[in-house]
Amino acid sequence: MLIQIEPDSDIPIYTQLAQQLIELIAKGRLKPQDTLPSVRSLAADLGVNMHTVNKAYHELEKKKIIDIIPKSGAVIKVQPDKGTNTESINQLALLLKPLIAEAIVYGMTQEEIHALTTSLKSEIMEE
Numbered sequence: 496m497l498i499q500i501e502p503d504s505d506i507p508i509y510t511q512l513a514q515q516l517i518e519l520i521a522k523g524r525l526k527p528q529d530t531l532p533s534v535r536s537l538a539a540d541l542g543v544n545m546h547t548v549n550k551a552y553h554e555l556e557k558k559k560i561i562d563i564i565p566k567s568g569a570v571i572k573v574q575p576d577k578g579t580n581t582e583s584i585n586q587l588a589l590l591l592k593p594l595i596a597e598a599i600v601y602g603m604t605q606e607e608i609h610a611l612t613t614s615l616k617s618e619i620m621e622e
Contacts, residue, residue: 496525496532500541508543512551517560520571521619527573531561558586 498515500508519525531537534552538545552569555561561569598608 498541500543509547509550509554512541512543512548513554516551516555518619520560525571527571529571530567531569531571533568559583 496519498512498519500511502508504511506514516525516531525531531552532540534545534548538548541548552561552563555569556563560572562572563569595608598611603611
């Protein structure tokens with residue numbers, strides 16, 4: 496599992512870790528029912544504090560992407576086969592709305608925003 500942490504980034508390390516795990520799932524490199532490394536093991540591999548990895552795992556659990564099973568570890572959840580549920584859509588809308596507003600402030604058109612999201616999706620799916 497290739498995860499690269501940028502300690503000098505403005506993005507907190509636990510957020511970087513959670514985002515990269517989500518991307519690995521989106522790319523199919525991590526599949527439903529796969530077990531994630533233990534908090535201690537991943538922290539040692541990345542050279543970060545165990546609390547940082549624990550926080551990332553709990554963020555993913557809160558987003559219903561993984562299940563944390565006491566004494567067993569973290570497991571990728573099985574996602575629904577088709578569509579997304581209303582709760583997921585609403586959560587994503589809350590996250591995307593300020594980013595889209597910022598894009599508009601920077602002068603991006605609807606077409607440019609659409610092209611950017613399409614390009615990013617392709618980039619994730621191709622890797």
